[in-house]
Amino acid sequence: MRFIGSGSVVARLGWLQFLCVCALFLLPLSSFAQESLQPLLQSLSTAGEMQIAGARVYDLSVTQEFYASAAYAPVWTNPTAVGELADSIEQAWREGMNPQDYHQQQVQGLRDGTLDLDVAARDLLLTDALVRLTYHYALGKLEPKDFVATWNFEHRLPAVEPVEWLGKVTDNGGISAGLDNLKPASAIYQNLVSALAQYRAIQTNGGWIAVDEGPTLRKGESGQRVAQLRLRLLGEGDLAAAPAVAADFFDDDLEQAVMRFQRRHRLDADGAVGKQTVGAMNVTVVQRIDQIRVNLERARVLQDIPPTAVVVDIAGFEVSLFRDGQRLLRSRAQVGLPYRSTPVFRDTIRYIEFNPTWTVPPTILQKDVLPAIKRDPGYLRRRNMQVLTREGTVVDPGSINWQDYPQRGFPYIIRQQPGPENALGRMKVMFPNEHMVYLHDTPSRDLFNRSERTSSSGCIRVEKIDELVELLLDDPQQWNRAAIDAVIDARKPRRISLANPVPIYLVYWTVQVEADGEVHFKRDSYDQDGALLKALERPLVPDGARVSRRRSQALDPAL
Numbered sequence: 001m002r003f004i005g006s007g008s009v010v011a012r013l014g015w016l017q018f019l020c021v022c023a024l025f026l027l028p029l030s031s032f033a034q035e036s037l038q039p040l041l042q043s044l045s046t047a048g049e050m051q052i053a054g055a056r057v058y059d060l061s062v063t064q065e066f067y068a069s070a071a072y073a074p075v076w077t078n079p080t081a082v083g084e085l086a087d088s089i090e091q092a093w094r095e096g097m098n099p100q101d102y103h104q105q106q107v108q109g110l111r112d113g114t115l116d117l118d119v120a121a122r123d124l125l126l127t128d129a130l131v132r133l134t135y136h137y138a139l140g141k142l143e144p145k146d147f148v149a150t151w152n153f154e155h156r157l158p159a160v161e162p163v164e165w166l167g168k169v170t171d172n173g174g175i176s177a178g179l180d181n182l183k184p185a186s187a188i189y190q191n192l193v194s195a196l197a198q199y200r201a202i203q204t205n206g207g208w209i210a211v212d213e214g215p216t217l218r219k220g221e222s223g224q225r226v227a228q229l230r231l232r233l234l235g236e237g238d239l240a241a242a243p244a245v246a247a248d249f250f251d252d253d254l255e256q257a258v259m260r261f262q263r264r265h266r267l268d269a270d271g272a273v274g275k276q277t278v279g280a281m282n283v284t285v286v287q288r289i290d291q292i293r294v295n296l297e298r299a300r301v302l303q304d305i306p307p308t309a310v311v312v313d314i315a316g317f318e319v320s321l322f323r324d325g326q327r328l329l330r331s332r333a334q335v336g337l338p339y340r341s342t343p344v345f346r347d348t349i350r351y352i353e354f355n356p357t358w359t360v361p362p363t364i365l366q367k368d369v370l371p372a373i374k375r376d377p378g379y380l381r382r383r384n385m386q387v388l389t390r391e392g393t394v395v396d397p398g399s400i401n402w403q404d405y406p407q408r409g410f411p412y413i414i415r416q417q418p419g420p421e422n423a424l425g426r427m428k429v430m431f432p433n434e435h436m437v438y439l440h441d442t443p444s445r446d447l448f449n450r451s452e453r454t455s456s457s458g459c460i461r462v463e464k465i466d467e468l469v470e471l472l473l474d475d476p477q478q479w480n481r482a483a484i485d486a487v488i489d490a491r492k493p494r495r496i497s498l499a500n501p502v503p504i505y506l507v508y509w510t511v512q513v514e515a516d517g518e519v520h521f522k523r524d525s526y527d528q529d530g531a532l533l534k535a536l537e538r539p540l541v542p543d544g545a546r547v548s549r550r551r552s553q554a555l556d557p558a559l
Helices: 015-026 038-047 061-069 079-094 104-112 119-139 162-172 175-182 187-204 224-236 252-264 275-281 285-301 362-375 445-449 465-473 481-490 529-537 544-550
Strands: 049-052 055-058 309-313 318-323 326-336 345-354 385-388 413-416 427-430 454-456 460-462 494-507 511-513 519-521
Touching: 038 049, 038 061, 038 119, 049 119, 055 119, 061 119, 061 162, 079 104, 079 119, 079 162, 079 175, 079 187, 104 119, 119 162, 119 175, 119 285, 162 175, 187 285, 187 511, 187 519, 224 252, 252 275, 252 519, 285 511, 285 529, 309 326, 318 465, 326 445, 326 454, 326 465, 345 465, 345 481, 427 465, 454 460, 465 481, 465 494
Parallel strands: 309 494
Antiparallel strands: 049 055, 309 318, 318 326, 326 460, 345 427, 345 494, 385 413, 511 519
């Protein structure tokens, strides 16, 4: 079975409430053994789905197998299990999931006795809710490939025979603990859960006000918009206290609060409140809650980043290297322009190229380089580029009628030689892949100072590329900084394989919680959050094929 996932810590019933619920269930227990779910399941199999108390229940192979293993007898005879299921659905809401996907209203009604169903319908409804919940906790509600064509991440599931597990927890309880074993254990996920609680608390307290648009506000100014600004920053916690000065005066404390807000939203932290900063401030608390929920779903479907890896944070314009769970490097990066976006995928770094040549990729050749050569005959010479046949023979550029291209197919390749102006800089980090994407140096280092760093044609330009390469080679005796500099100074191409290849993950997160608990919101430069949010809000339709694909994987018996 393919399970989907987040997790839960379930509040236990108070003793008096427990006794009351037990009393509700004691009376009909004798009828449970006499009831058979086989006719109802046959109807479900024939129709593919049915309505029970307004909830849509789907025919899934795991549900049919579960009841076949129980000789089609009711399985929800333990009121503790029903209470745990209701609490787990409530916890799912706390982790950004949609409780309606798991029949929250109906399950709560069965728990407190306000919903009356016959034994078979009651049992099937509860089982369907649990199957949906576990499915979502282990795998995520959404199929990543439906939204990210380049997705190739593995998803290691905890291993259990689902029918056996369902029988165990419905008989003996333990639903909440089992679901906890399915959800991501990473700090990323847990921190996002905390951030969601924080912003829902802000929503409960009334959220924050908007700041009127207008001229840029700076320290020393005053007026109604400054008063709005102060209330806005108080609302999200960037400003800690009421002012010692007039509320409509832009003082030092307010400037520091503005800069904190700008850092958290990955803007230029200059303390001036211009159009971009006002735009970020006027995103509502509901929109921020939804942004966190989208990233919680990303965390559920991506659970396999190992403790030693390079992670490219595309939306955050950063590259990090982790070793044994410790971050050894955090570097600013430049990523692909929105129309040449850096893909999301995983691979393995295998070698370093020093003083690389750059063979112009087909897209850049057609859209950028060939039109530039037509406009400027000196383009190739100034950029230290050669024209070559596909067999590698150098061609005189003067012998080519450049006006024929790019309208016709270009029969040559263009390659830039090593040097300080090479588009790849002095070195590149290679993980050969179908997307022709890699990490590299760049001569355009001034672009690292921008807060918005979507400036490449898809590859990742790394500001601290020299530190990254030294850490990847991981050989202080042979490949210290002096040795690396000597190879670069020779200006001759050289390839060095890593003794230990390192996994690399290119991921897209638009919310990040820092080590100190500060919540950072990033711009959705590739406009991906909206489609994910719409899909999260749509009613859940379980994918039976997706479930079946996962059932052969080995699992953790602790589940």
